[in-house]
Amino acid sequence: xxxxxxxxxxxxxxxxxxxxxxxxxxxxxxxxxxxxxxxxxxxxxxxxxxxxxxxxxxxxxxxxxxxxxxxxxxxxxxxxxxxxxxxxxxxxxxxxxxxxxxxxxxxxxxxxxxxxxxxxxxxxxxxxxxxxxxxxxxxxxxxxxxxxxxxxxxxxxxxxxxxxxxxxxxxxxxxxxxxxxxxxxxxxxxxxxxxxxxxxxxxxxxxxxxxxxxxxxxxxxxxxxxxxxxxxxxxxxxxxxxxxxxxxxxxxxxxxxxxxxxxxxxxxxxxxxxxxxxxxxxxxxxxxxxxxxxxxxx
Numbered sequence: 001x002x003x004x005x006x007x008x009x010x011x012x013x014x015x016x017x018x019x020x021x022x023x024x025x026x027x028x029x030x031x032x033x034x035x036x037x038x039x040x041x042x043x044x045x046x047x048x049x050x051x052x053x054x055x056x057x058x059x060x061x062x063x064x065x066x067x068x069x070x071x072x073x074x075x076x077x078x079x080x081x082x083x084x085x086x087x088x089x090x091x092x093x094x095x096x097x098x099x100x101x102x103x104x105x106x107x108x109x110x111x112x113x114x115x116x117x118x119x120x121x122x123x124x125x126x127x128x129x130x131x132x133x134x135x136x137x138x139x140x141x142x143x144x145x146x147x148x149x150x151x152x153x154x155x156x157x158x159x160x161x162x163x164x165x166x167x168x169x170x171x172x173x174x175x176x177x178x179x180x181x182x183x184x185x186x187x188x189x190x191x192x193x194x195x196x197x198x199x200x201x202x203x204x205x206x207x208x209x210x211x212x213x214x215x216x217x218x219x220x221x222x223x224x225x226x227x228x229x230x231x232x233x234x235x236x237x238x239x240x241x242x243x244x245x246x247x248x249x250x251x252x253x254x255x256x257x258x259x260x261x262x263x264x265x266x267x268x269x270x271x272x273x274x275x276x277x278x279x280x281x282x283x284x285x286x287x288x289x290x291x292x293x294x295x296x297x298x
Contacts, residue, residue: 008077008104009136009164009188010205011044012222015052015082017212017257018066019266026062030266032073034212037265041215045078046070047107047207049094051143052253055082057271063094067101076102080136084109088127095131105134107166107207112144118152125161135161136188138207140168150174154181166190166207167198170248175201192247196237199225209247213259213267213289214240217297239295242288251277258282259289263298 016038019030035046048066049055055063070079083094083106095106110116111124129135137156141147148156148165156162167174168190175187175198189198189206199206199222211218221240224232237244246255253270254277260267269276277285292298 005134006077006104007163007186007204008045008134009080009107009186009207012042012206012208012211012219013045013047013080013188014038014043014208014211014215015047015050016070017253017260017267018048018053018058020268020271022269024269024271026058026066027266028065028069031066032069034266035070035073038211038215039074039078041211042219043208043211043215044205045080046074048079048081050082050107050207052209052212052256053082054253054271054274055084064097064101067098067103071101071103077104079103080105080107082107082109082138083128084112084138086111086113088124091124092128092131095128095133095135099131099133103133105136105163106131107136107138108162109138109140109144110146110148112146115145121146121148121152122156122159122161125156126159129161134163136164136166136186137162138166138168139190142168142170150177150181153178153185157182157185164188164204170194172197172201175203192244193241195222195244196225196233199233200230209252209256210240210243210259212256213263213265214243214292214297217292236297239292239297243285243292246285251281255281255285258285262286262289263293 019027048070067081081098085091110121139148164186166188186204189203221236257267
């Protein structure tokens with residue numbers, strides 16, 4: 001009998017925000033501490049170099065060191081870096097870098113330099129799969145304008161190019177279609193504000209944003225949802241949803257970093273072209289975070 005293949009993307013994997021110093025250089029020591037703190041608070045791993053980690057505005061040296069820092073802090077089995085790039089060859093190189101650093105899986109957006117067709121998507125994932133590390137697809141048609149619909153995901157999985165998908169479309173109906181077309185493809189919750197709906201639909205993991213600020217309560221919510229404890233899950237979901245919905249807004253990085261600042265975590269500023277929240281936005285995030293703190297969710 002063959003040994004079941006490990007699935008390191010299951011559970012709560014936090015798309016980590018990246019601490020920056022006042023001069024906007026990367027604070028690797030605080031990032032290492034943050035990764036360890038998340039695991040100590042019940043999270044299963046981290047996803048560095050996602051959009052929340054501002055990978056688009058990092059130098060190649062910074063991007064590689066972020067991965068190496070996370071692996072050194074918590075071990076490669078708990079680290080699933082984003083390897084998105086405009087070119088397939090570059091994305092493959094990032095997958096190879098993650099593999100060589102000891103990571104057990106990587107997360108990959110479809111081609112997003114243009115509105116790629118199905119053949120281009122298949123070729124992109126085929127190229128990155130050559131790195132020999134399991135790939136989790138990331139479907140974010142809102143930002144990339146390329147939609148990994150269930151039929152296309154089933155084909156990618158059937159070819160052996162992807163093993164799971166971070167689903168960010170917001171369309172919870174897709175969970176059931178995916179289960180029909182590709183039952184062995186793991187569905188991961190990709191947007192914080194549809195966590196309960198996708199957990200009920202059979203999600204096997206959560207690539208999460210708000211646990212950067214509220215890990216213990218977020219993990220409790222996820223575990224209750226996937227275990228079918230709907231009374232607990234609905235109560236926590238209602239308390240956290242005013243914050244979770246920021247994960248699906250343009251200002252999600254700034255919002256999550258502000259919440260981190262409020263609860264005493266290393267949030268801080270973002271690199272341009274991101275700009276600070278507007279006063280009304282900041283007030284809304286601050287009020288929701290302080291309410292969560294008062295409710296004992298930190």
